[in-house]
Amino acid sequence: MKPIQVGLLGIGTVGSGTFNVLKRNQEEITRRAGRGIEITMVADLDVARAKAVVGEGVQVVNDAAAVIANPDIDIIIELIGGYGIAKKLVLDAIAAGKHVVTANKALLAVHGTEIFAAASAKGVVVAFEAAVAGGIPIIKALREGLTANRIQWLAGIINGTTNFILSEMRDKGLDFDVVLKEAQRLGYAEADPTFDIEGVDAAHKVTLMSAIAYGIPVQFDKAYVEGITKLGAADIKYAEQLGYRIKLLGITKRTAKGIELRVHPSLVPAKRLIANVEGAMNAVVVNGDAVGTTLYYGKGAGSEPTASAVIADLVDITRLHTADPQHRVPHLAFQPSAISNEVVLPMSEVVTSYYLRLRVADEAGVLAQVTGILAGAGISIDAVLQREADEVGGEGSTQTDLIILTHDTREGTMNDAMAQMQALPTVLAPITRIRKEELA
């Protein structure tokens, strides 16, 4: 059978990896797919660079529309990224009856509903294994591997940049700013690292996983997003003393009231496997009612790991290319007609436990004031760590860190209690609040 022809839009890091792996493992991939898969046309603004990657025999253009218009091409890989031109090109490819493979989590997390509807109407697939956790086949695990389960919750380290930074902060006892500069120097963080360090990239990814876990529309605008920029070396150290690690987690849970969808730094018990995922690695923990807790670990970014996911999607599409669309796995794991409108909860309705660090005056009665406020709010305390006082002011005036771990509490209740504690004259600095997840 003639190889299936693929058009590639954007041949940067992941695009080059995809081209190279597809070529290097051509024989093995064909033995699996039952048919050759070839990138025969590439669009990139930098035609010279693209030609240097693909060599002779592959048509290179600077106009993506020309690739989409090529009637010999059945599948388009979109690796341009972002919400702008990429959206138009994906919709144009669908309109032209092409299947689409994309790593573009931002696009799908924000415009997924429109894009998947267009694809379903046209009878084509938009595949996105590469959009979440790089080479880890987590989309497949969720959409196909765990179909027996009512998924209860999932939590993932799904941004390598922030996990690298947190690992370095812990290893070396350094503060965020110092490690960020080092990460930028080493290429683990971009020149503008905002999307990573503010949690936006992780939120895009957990939004996609939430949709396929629960059969709800992608709803990035409902996600709570908090990054790691305010974390200090002290919090990492105190967490360690209490038996926890701090990780930036993308979390989505099903509760009786609705679905939680959130990204923020979290204390995780040090003995959990996911707490021991270091450096730029990714891992996702999924809990289903039948299977219990499962974990998926691997490289979450990079040229060939991401290419591995892109090509897995190409093989799946090659297999089902000529099949009736009803034989395919639905975009969001559940049939389009069975997508639910279960509500995504506002952050104030989320229930979790907390780590609080208060910088307090070292005076009699401070602990009683603070714990009195928590008791008044009905928040129960799991553990307290009071440090020996530091000499800071003159005249023997001293300060200390008071660390409190709470049991499960509604976030809105915690917000109110924090406002009261913050108003105490003995609380000398903004309270640090980090959420805590047991992930059992």
Add this chain to the structure above:
Amino acid sequence: MKPIQVGLLGIGTVGSGTFNVLKRNQEEITRRAGRGIEITMVADLDVARAKAVVGEGVQVVNDAAAVIANPDIDIIIELIGGYGIAKKLVLDAIAAGKHVVTANKALLAVHGTEIFAAASAKGVVVAFEAAVAGGIPIIKALREGLTANRIQWLAGIINGTTNFILSEMRDKGLDFDVVLKEAQRLGYAEADPTFDIEGVDAAHKVTLMSAIAYGIPVQFDKAYVEGITKLGAADIKYAEQLGYRIKLLGITKRTAKGIELRVHPSLVPAKRLIANVEGAMNAVVVNGDAVGTTLYYGKGAGSEPTASAVIADLVDITRLHTADPQHRVPHLAFQPSAISNEVVLPMSEVVTSYYLRLRVADEAGVLAQVTGILAGAGISIDAVLQREADEVGGEGSTQTDLIILTHDTREGTMNDAMAQMQALPTVLAPITRIRKEELA
């Protein structure tokens, strides 16, 4: 659309779990599959027990042939186990044009070639996610998630009983026999634990993974199998001091000379995630040339975790039931026409590194004799740990443990060197040899 009808052969632990999960999550599973899935007929020798599980409305018989003969049933779940009657029933179901879902690793590892050929000829699927690592979707990850890759190696903790025993031995410093009894009392080990503790069960599972990783026939008879019965608490303690844990691993590697396929206790660096998989949990590490190292973790046995895998296969088959067989994923990941005859190496040709423990007389020159033999065989030493001598004999005669870690060596070379060392008069007991894997 009418629900797809499933017949269940054998309703023990996993069968009950499958029935219950399918019923409990009926709505969610239908939303995914696009069609209901119902177990409508059950065969079990204990009809009364079976009726107690399934209640009214499901036909229960004591004759599996009656289920296979039922023309309304499209899929047969085989949960009888073993090579005997299960083989006949699976082949009969295939002959009757039914798809088969099975958790029977023993059957497939030994008779897989015959069974898959029969299924392909008849145009039906034999699905076996539940045969390896319980609820972890590792078969799907290997067959579909990592299709881009040339798999280099994989290694798994794929027998919960032995991992539970090894965890307990380490935690409590106890010897194998003591912990086995405890495991039997707790239900983690069977009354006749031979298949588990001798590594046979793990060998069945790694044989299946080897076939789908490399596109070779299932060849259980070529697997090297060594269990954990000879491990002592001392080796676990020494390994710990050297920075390693001991795990029973199923390993398959691709080398220039051929494929390694083996089960044996292995030292693994304590910092690897898989070294920290404790109790009855399972985990598989897979290394592909594009994706790098990935890991999959979860419950490897039990009623509902295994049911999760059985039902995932039911959903896959329900989706592709009426599709042309060419649209389906091939049984062994590679197209039947593309299965390779790459050789599986005999154990003497395997290359790995080693932990050796020698019980030696505490005399001058012993270390020189031992290291001289290794040097003569071209085996280079990575680390040596010599214990302080124990007083054991009378008259001041003392013995000690000498522990040696080697670099990579051909097993045949190591066998020869071990025979020479064993012949030394200063070597007082059989040498303990445990293989060591870096799994990087």
